[in-house]
Amino acid sequence: xxxxxxxxxxxxxxxxxxxxxxxxxxxxxxxxxxxxxxxxxxxxxxxxxxxxxxxxxxxxxxxxxxxxxxxxxxxxxxxxxxxxxxxxxxxxxxxxxxxxxxxxxxxxxxxxxxxxxxxxxxxxxxxxxxxxxxxxxxxxxxxxxxxxxxxxxxxxxxxxxxxxxxxxxxxxxxxxxxxxxxxxxxxxxxxxxxxxxxxxxxxxxxxxxxxxxxxxxxxxxxxxxxxxxxxxxxxxxxxxxxxxxxxxxxxxxxxxxxxxxxxxxxxxxxxxxxxxxxxxxxxxxxxxxxxxxxxxxxxxxxxxxxxxxxxxxxxxxxxxxxxxxxxxxxxxxxxxxx
Amino acid sequence: xxxxxxxxxxxxxxxxxxxxxxxxxxxxxxxxxxxxxxxxxxxxxxxxxxxxxxxxxxxxxxxxxxxxxxxxxxxxxxxxxxxxxxxxxxxxxxxxxxxxxxxxxxxxxxxxxxxxxxxxxxxxxxxxxxxxxxxxxxxxxxxxxxxxxxxxx
Numbered sequence: 367x368x369x370x371x372x373x374x375x376x377x378x379x380x381x382x383x384x385x386x387x388x389x390x391x392x393x394x395x396x397x398x399x400x401x402x403x404x405x406x407x408x409x410x411x412x413x414x415x416x417x418x419x420x421x422x423x424x425x426x427x428x429x430x431x432x433x434x435x436x437x438x439x440x441x442x443x444x445x446x447x448x449x450x451x452x453x454x455x456x457x458x459x460x461x462x463x464x465x466x467x468x469x470x471x472x473x474x475x476x477x478x479x480x481x482x483x484x485x486x487x488x489x490x491x492x493x494x495x496x497x498x499x500x501x502x503x504x505x506x507x508x509x510x511x512x513x514x515x516x517x518x519x520x521x522x523x524x525x526x527x528x529x530x531x532x533x534x535x536x537x538x539x540x541x542x543x544x545x546x547x548x549x550x551x552x553x554x555x556x557x558x559x560x561x562x563x564x565x566x567x568x569x570x571x572x573x574x575x576x577x578x579x580x581x582x583x584x585x586x587x588x589x590x591x592x593x594x595x596x597x598x599x600x601x602x603x604x605x606x607x608x609x610x611x612x613x614x615x616x617x618x619x620x621x622x623x624x625x626x627x628x629x630x631x632x633x634x635x636x637x638x639x640x641x642x643x644x645x646x647x648x649x650x651x652x653x654x655x656x657x658x659x660x661x662x663x664x665x666x667x668x669x670x671x672x673x674x675x676x677x678x679x680x681x682x683x684x685x686x687x688x689x690x691x692x693x694x695x696x697x698x699x700x701x702x703x704x
Numbered sequence: 705x706x707x708x709x710x711x712x713x714x715x716x717x718x719x720x721x722x723x724x725x726x727x728x729x730x731x732x733x734x735x736x737x738x739x740x741x742x743x744x745x746x747x748x749x750x751x752x753x754x755x756x757x758x759x760x761x762x763x764x765x766x767x768x769x770x771x772x773x774x775x776x777x778x779x780x781x782x783x784x785x786x787x788x789x790x791x792x793x794x795x796x797x798x799x800x801x802x803x804x805x806x807x808x809x810x811x812x813x814x815x816x817x818x819x820x821x822x823x824x825x826x827x828x829x830x831x832x833x834x835x836x837x838x839x840x841x842x843x844x845x846x847x848x849x850x851x852x853x854x855x856x857x
Contacts, residue, residue: 414798415801452802453802523768524769525765527771579751587746
């Protein structure tokens with residue numbers, strides 16, 4: 367049994383987690399959950415690498431406190447090494463290296479995309495490849511054949527906007543606020559998903575790549591041509607948009623399963639938190655005798671618990687990062703930082 | 705100083721991409737190019753950048769939205785393309801803090817979606833490419849050259 371400290375700073379949120387191996391999450395703290403902003407007494411920009419530097423000590427302290435674990439009890443540090451924003455990654459990696467050096471702890475740099483594929487394993491210890499991975503977030507949309515851990519084949523990816531980005535932009539355009547995923551899901555519940563038909567992008571011919579830019583434009587265009595806009599119309603537009611996204615994701619997932627012969631799907635990333643998508647996938651799974659895994663909500667969005675688990679996996683395989691390793695903003699799935 | 709230098713009516717995403725290729729040809733002799741893309745969501749900014757990539761011999765399918773990553777870099781034997789997006793940024797201070805400012809010194813084509821947000825701050829001359837909706841697929845695209853006026857003129 368070991369205690370792993372996970373650090374995740376690839377994008378906007380700072381997260382730290384303490385994992386008791388094999389897979390017990392003792393704490394998983396994300397900067398957005400806690401009212402850290404008030405402690406600064408000033409405006410903190412939404413996107414800023416410096417923000418991570420200010421949040422890290424607070425988030426780490428909170429994670430250790432919640433877990434009831436002392437720094438001296440740790441056995442391993444796992445940190446996101448890419449892909450992500452260079453400035454933001456650097457903050458987490460530099461912090462992790464410093465703590466590793468000070469406390470003579472081993473360090474493992476983790477691939478952010480791969481850690482999303484590990485998220486479902488936090489709650490399903492027996493989950494093993496082979497399976498089809500679907501990573502859906504603000505920055506990524508990828509269908510991946512996972513033959514074994516570490517061995518990945520990209521089957522499809524977006525050619526323009528990521529799926530979470532489409533949610534955010536449509537929500538903002540419809541005046542629903544941010545983040546787009548939860549607000550569209552909420553408004554859609556009182557909308558008529560069949561009022562408008564929006565093509566999902568590359569929906570035909572078993573194409574496994576995605577395209578959400580045309581869908582976004584179609585929603586905007588439809589909204590602009592409507593003369594009467596009331597709350598119901600906005601809800602109908604949101605519901606019809608969400609329906610199109612879900613239809614596309616489900617359809618391509620099923621095509622990819624046929625292609626690979628796999629019968630298990632593992633979904634990860636912030637968009638995996640969408641309840642309508644979870645229901646649609648589970649319904650397909652039941653009728654087709656498939657196994658579908660979604661992480662519970664805190665492990666869908668960027669979090670350090672999945673980083674800790676992924677890092678521990680590699681550590682048990684004998685992998686360790688040197689203190690000289692550099693973050694890589696363009697790290698591809700299957701690559702480890704050197 | 706602003707100088708309108710080109711005007712184009714695109715009737716489809718394909719024509720917008722073609723215009724991107726034409727831009728690359730027109731700028732072939734420039735070493736550093738800074739393009740600020742201005743226009744509503746869904747008007748075709750990323751589409752134009754796909755055309756610019758194609759003009760540099762980079763596959764347009766490789767070019768994806770940089771809204772979350774903020775910067776995507778592409779390179780081919782014909783040159784470098786830095787595709788940026790300031791949609792999520794509200795302050796020039798964020799551009800500086802994220803280390804993006806350094807990119808404006810680099811050789812290649814820099815195309816910045818929502819780049820007009822910080823129009824007063826750029827350290828060098830640039831072009832603004834503005835998109836306007838005309839119809840469902842039609843877009844009016846205007847190219848304007850911006851240079852700071854000389855202090856003592």
